[in-house]
Amino acid sequence: xxxxxxxxxxxxxxxxxxxxxxxxxxxxxxxxxxxxxxxxxxxxxxxxxxxxxxxxxxxxxxxxxxxxxxxxxxxxxxxxxxxxxxxxxxxxxxxxxxxxxxxxxxxxxxxxxxxxxxxxxxxxxxxxxxxxxxxxxxxxxxxxxxxxxxxxxxxxxxxxxxxxxxxxxxxxxxxxxxxxxxxxxxxxxxxxxxxxxxxxxxxxxxxxxxxxxxxxxxxxxxxxxxxxxxxxxxxxxxxxxxxxxxxxxxxxxxxxxx
Amino acid sequence: xxxxxxxxxxxxxxxxxxxxxxxxxxxxxxxxxxxxxxxxxxxxxxxxxxxxxxxxxxxxxxxxxxxxxxxxxxxxxxxxxxxxxxxxxxxxxxxxxxxxxxxxxxxxxxxxxxxxxxxxxxxxxxxxxxxxxxxxxxxxxxxxxxxxxxxxxxxxxxxxxxxxxxxxxxxxxxxxxxxxxxxxxxxxxxxxxxxxxxxxxxxxxxxxxxxxxxxxxxxxxxxxxxxxxxxxxxxxxxxxxxxxxxxxxxxxxxxxxxxxxxxxxxxxxxxxxxxxxxxxxxxxxxxxxxxxxxxxxxxxxxxxxxxxxx
Numbered sequence: 420x421x422x423x424x425x426x427x428x429x430x431x432x433x434x435x436x437x438x439x440x441x442x443x444x445x446x447x448x449x450x451x452x453x454x455x456x457x458x459x460x461x462x463x464x465x466x467x468x469x470x471x472x473x474x475x476x477x478x479x480x481x482x483x484x485x486x487x488x489x490x491x492x493x494x495x496x497x498x499x500x501x502x503x504x505x506x507x508x509x510x511x512x513x514x515x516x517x518x519x520x521x522x523x524x525x526x527x528x529x530x531x532x533x534x535x536x537x538x539x540x541x542x543x544x545x546x547x548x549x550x551x552x553x554x555x556x557x558x559x560x561x562x563x564x565x566x567x568x569x570x571x572x573x574x575x576x577x578x579x580x581x582x583x584x585x586x587x588x589x590x591x592x593x594x595x596x597x598x599x600x601x602x603x604x605x606x607x608x609x610x611x612x613x614x615x616x617x618x619x620x621x622x623x624x625x626x627x628x629x630x631x632x633x634x635x636x637x638x639x640x641x642x643x644x645x646x647x648x649x650x651x652x653x654x655x656x657x658x659x660x661x662x663x664x665x666x667x668x669x670x671x672x673x674x675x676x677x
Numbered sequence: 678x679x680x681x682x683x684x685x686x687x688x689x690x691x692x693x694x695x696x697x698x699x700x701x702x703x704x705x706x707x708x709x710x711x712x713x714x715x716x717x718x719x720x721x722x723x724x725x726x727x728x729x730x731x732x733x734x735x736x737x738x739x740x741x742x743x744x745x746x747x748x749x750x751x752x753x754x755x756x757x758x759x760x761x762x763x764x765x766x767x768x769x770x771x772x773x774x775x776x777x778x779x780x781x782x783x784x785x786x787x788x789x790x791x792x793x794x795x796x797x798x799x800x801x802x803x804x805x806x807x808x809x810x811x812x813x814x815x816x817x818x819x820x821x822x823x824x825x826x827x828x829x830x831x832x833x834x835x836x837x838x839x840x841x842x843x844x845x846x847x848x849x850x851x852x853x854x855x856x857x858x859x860x861x862x863x864x865x866x867x868x869x870x871x872x873x874x875x876x877x878x879x880x881x882x883x884x885x886x887x888x889x890x891x892x893x894x895x896x897x898x899x900x901x902x903x904x905x906x907x908x909x910x911x912x913x914x915x916x917x918x919x920x921x922x923x924x925x926x927x928x929x930x931x932x933x934x935x936x937x938x939x940x941x942x943x944x945x946x947x948x949x950x951x952x953x954x955x956x957x958x959x960x961x962x963x964x965x966x967x968x969x970x971x972x973x974x975x976x977x978x979x980x981x982x983x984x985x986x987x
Contacts, residue, residue, distance in 0.1 A: 438747040439778045447777050454774075455765035519728065519761040520818075524778050526727040526744035676728040677719075 439525065444534035445541070452508060452542055461503060462546065468496030469550045473557035480561055484569040486554065487577050493554040494547075494581055501543050501585050502592025506605045508539035509596030509667070514603075519676050528672050536593055543589040547582055576643060584641035591633065594660045597667030613659055633659045678704055679725070679826060679859055684734035686720050686881075694720045696881040697734070702859050702874070704825070707852045709872035710861040713968045717881040718861040719757065722830050725859075726755050738826055750779045753826040754819030759811040759835070764804035768795055768814050771803060772821060779822040789817040794843070808835030816844070826857045833867045845871045865964045879968040893960050900956035901939050904929040906949040914946030915939065931956060 439447075452458045473493045480489075509532070512518040525531050562569040571577075592609055599605035613633045621628040629635060629648070633655040639645065645652060679702040686695040695717040702708040712718050723729040725736040727744035735742065738753050746752050762771055772786035790799045793813040803811065812835055819827060827848070833841050848858050848871050862868045868875075875892055877885040885892060905911030908928055915922045915932060920942055922930035929952065932939050936953060943950050 435780075436748050436751040437780055439780065443777060443780075447774050450774065450777075451763075451766075454770050455763060457765055515763055516758070516761045517763050519758055522728060523726050523755050523757065524750050524775060526746075526749060673730065675723075675730070677723060 441530060441534060444525065444530060445537045448534045448538035449541060452538060461500065465496055465500040465546055466549055469493045469553050472496065473553050477557045477561045484558060484562055484567055485572060486558055487572045489558045490551065490554045490577060490581050493550055497547060497550050497585055498588045501546065501589040502609050503606060504543055505539050505589040505592030506596035506609060507602060508535045509593045510600050510602045510605050513600040522676050529668065532668060532671055539589060539593055540586065543585055544582060547585040551578055551581060580641040580643065584637055587637045587640060591660050594664035594667065597671065598663035630654045631658060678739050679857055681721065681725065681736045682734055684721060684724055684736055685732045686724055686729060687732045693881050698878065698883050700876045700883060700886055702857050704855050704857045705852055706873040707848050707858040707860065707871055708874045708876060709868035710859055710876050710878065711865060711868065711964065712863065712878035714863050716878045718878060719830055722757055722828055722861060725828060748779060750822040752824055753828060754822060754824035755828045756815035756819045756832060757830045759808065759815040762803045762811065762814065765802055767800050767802050769799035771814065772818055775818050775821055781822060785821060789821050793817040809837055809840050812836055827851055829860045831861055833862060865961055869960060877964065877967055884967040892963065899933060901932045901934055901936050902929050902952065902954050902956045903932060903939050903950065904952040905943065906951060911943060911948045914948050915942050918942035
């Protein structure tokens with residue numbers, strides 16, 4: 420990369436004072452997500468679970484050798500664990516108290532939080548691509564073993580759908596993490612709160628349930644199935660992503676860091 | 678140059694954590710920010726670097742609000758809490774990340790690790806560091822951007838005597854090179870050998886500030902300890918000179934007078950003196966007097982204390 424070539428020729432004296440670019444902040448945040456054992460373990464577990472699922476299918480699948488189905492199965496661990504990446508990105512510094520160091524070095528908190536979010540999305544999409552490849556390799560291997568045809572379907576919508584559902588899970592995790600600012604509590608809230616609200620609404624006014632059902636909305640979006648229920652799509656997104664994110668960022672910028 | 682102007686911070690509930698605090702720190706000097714725990718030191722320092730929004734007043738570095746500096750770490754080196762580093766990251770990685778944001782060579786991170794005496798420990802995770810090592814890492818991080826101003830909150834915490842001596846030298850050298858240093862402590866002993874100026878804070882208010890020499894001059898103790906070869910004879914001589922003395926457990930006499938009067942009274946009565954000195958340490962007495970209600974009433978309700986001292 421060009422950055423490397425310029426840094427080699429830098430003089431020994433301290434370079435000019437410049438505001439760190441958004442790219443620099445994002446690079447730093449990305450590195451912070453993978454330079455601790457906890458971060459590495461989370462990524463390793465996510466990928467290994469996908470490998471395990473695909474491995475199981477590779478030995479057992481008799482029929483249904485379609486990429487669509489394989490990728491959906493291989494993506495279960497991703498959709499379950501990517502939110503944790505989003506939560507960690509937004510909440511872990513408050514939990515570890517390193518927010519004090521981070522926001523002292525870069526007092527523009529929104530820029531830092533934006534960089535954290537961008538880094539989480541980049542990392543999440545990289546993991547998704549790895550899982551896409553794992554599922555494809557497993558499918559090809561099984562097809563060769565059974566000497567059967569495999570169906571790839573409409574690759575664009577299959578891969579796009581996988582990316583969309585991964586991204587939605589991660590973004591919602593980030594939103595809950597930004598609001599709660601406490602890693603463990605945020606993880607519990609992510610998995611519990613939407614279901615509690617859904618149950619509460621379903622038991623009191625069952626016809627309104629689709630309006631708060633975020634899983635249904637994510638499902639529609641990942642199948643690019645939008646028309647006919649735009650309201651039931653937008654409301655859960657507002658409720659579980661836009662509002663927590665907005666309130667969380669507002670609090671993060673104002674709160675006292677200690 | 679650090680300037681704090683009428684800084685006030687209220688945490689709701691009406692209690693002022695910092696109450697109209699003003700002081701400046703000039704280049705080439707080390708300013709000690711002194712006060713008991715909970716006096717408002719850390720809140721003031723956090724407000725200075727933009728971590729705590731002040732209720733009113735402002736703080737600037739070289740005339741600019743800290744948060745408005747393009748890359749603050751290149752102007753102001755800050756260490757507020759040595760524990761605020763990720764335990765799972767190595768010391769080297771911690772400084773490399775900061776170097777990227779500061780826009781300095783990665784090699785400078787290694788140079789700083791060596792300078793603060795962490796060479797050999799740079800590949801260990803911060804979790805394995807002692808508090809003293811974390812303080813050193815924090816000081817290394819503060820110096821990474823080659824700043825002209827240093828703000829350190831209780832940097833001597835957890836340092837061994839050798840480390841405290843090292844840090845004193847570092848602060849003196851930094852100021853000698855034209856740098857501005859603001860260093861907080863709750864222990865006078867820790868800073869008195871290093872600082873040029875003191876700002877003493879208690880219950881959120883500045884209760885004294887000035888050069889060390891000024892404060893010492895204004896805090897001369899009002900009693901003298903004197904010990905003679907013949908304690909009874911010396912006591913009688915002092916009484917005759919109109920200086921009543923209290924006999925101490927160790928045989929010395931405590932006299933409410935200045936050193937010279939006691940010396941003259943002893944000379945006139947041809948009493949041999951073994952010891953003659955001001956009682957206690959003037960500056961330390963001042964510090965305790967300014968902040969003493971804290972120690973005396975530590976178990977009392979703080980709002981009650983404020984009323985008493987008001």
